[in-house]
Amino acid sequence: MSSRLPNNVKTWVIVSITGAALITAGAASAAGFRPTRPAPAAGGGGAVAAPAGGGGGGAVAAPAGGGGKVRPVPAPAPGVAPAAPAAIGGGAGAVNALMVPTVPLTAVGGANENPTAPGAATAAVGSLRITANRGLAATITNMDPARFPIGCSAAFTMNGVISGFPIVSAVAPATGTSVGAHGTPGALGTNHVTLDIVCGAHQTHWIGTI
Numbered sequence: 001m002s003s004r005l006p007n008n009v010k011t012w013v014i015v016s017i018t019g020a021a022l023i024t025a026g027a028a029s030a031a032g033f034r035p036t037r038p039a040p041a042a043g044g045g046g047a048v049a050a051p052a053g054g055g056g057g058g059a060v061a062a063p064a065g066g067g068g069k070v071r072p073v074p075a076p077a078p079g080v081a082p083a084a085p086a087a088i089g090g091g092a093g094a095v096n097a098l099m100v101p102t103v104p105l106t107a108v109g110g111a112n113e114n115p116t117a118p119g120a121a122t123a124a125v126g127s128l129r130i131t132a133n134r135g136l137a138a139t140i141t142n143m144d145p146a147r148f149p150i151g152c153s154a155a156f157t158m159n160g161v162i163s164g165f166p167i168v169s170a171v172a173p174a175t176g177t178s179v180g181a182h183g184t185p186g187a188l189g190t191n192h193v194t195l196d197i198v199c200g201a202h203q204t205h206w207i208g209t210i
Contacts, residue, residue: 135184
């Protein structure tokens, strides 16, 4: 018998194999089969890395450099210093004047401290007054009682006469502590007064003419 197949048999074999292959491919497509493709290599374009930290979706990284630290709130700017009192009072015919520091006022611990009490409505400033019934008066009030306490002595020099008077509690509406002295007046414009207060490490010095 010859090993060669008739042409009609060859045709039947080819048709059978092709049909089987087409049927198998159609079945696979219907089942949703997709060929597996290799995963892109590390760093390949378009690859998206999974979020770090175990899938904490939505977590926002802390800003760089902040470290979660809260910056301290700066201290507020110092308040406006209280104004000096007006050189008025004493009734009709009274003459008033303000004293000035013998040297510029300094902070606490300086050679001539600003004696004003914290929260005082007006600054602590030496004042002078001449009235018909009380003569020459020199006072200072609204002083800080922590630095210029009750019982400390103030030295007044009025027209050359030196006298000491104790610091007392200020009378409302003033606050803190105050001190005052009286003397015999001379002609207007010739009355010279100095005020020196030294209470331990704190001191303040004033001078004026009326």
